[in-house]
Amino acid sequence: MLVYVSAGLWSIAMGVLGMWFIVEPHTGMLAHRVISVSAGLACLCAAQLVFLECIADRAFPSPHQAVRTGVKGVNALTLGGSVCVLLMAVLIVSI
Numbered sequence: 001m002l003v004y005v006s007a008g009l010w011s012i013a014m015g016v017l018g019m020w021f022i023v024e025p026h027t028g029m030l031a032h033r034v035i036s037v038s039a040g041l042a043c044l045c046a047a048q049l050v051f052l053e054c055i056a057d058r059a060f061p062s063p064h065q066a067v068r069t070g071v072k073g074v075n076a077l078t079l080g081g082s083v084c085v086l087l088m089a090v091l092i093v094s095i
Contacts, residue, residue, distance in 0.1 A: 007054030011047045018043030035089045042082035045075045 019029070022040030030036045052072060056063075 001024065003058070004055055011051040011055070014043050014047035014050065018047060025047070029093055034085065038082040038085040040091075042079055042086065044077035045082065048075050049079065076094055
């Protein structure tokens, strides 16, 4: 039960942070729309992966394998792409 509560709260917090990155205007490096959207997508995908791994897999132990792999794969690819954009932005800003 503690895993459900803590993972649920963590997933909600990361989802709210992701939406904040996407919706609100920022200053500094996050002022660029591509960077703030990438940071928001990274947070949202990470929130979904935490929810899928910690809550959905335990609440529904035998889902259809193709659906499970597809959803996790799309989330992981989007998370990886967003992190790559953020890393490139950090490297460009640091030069």
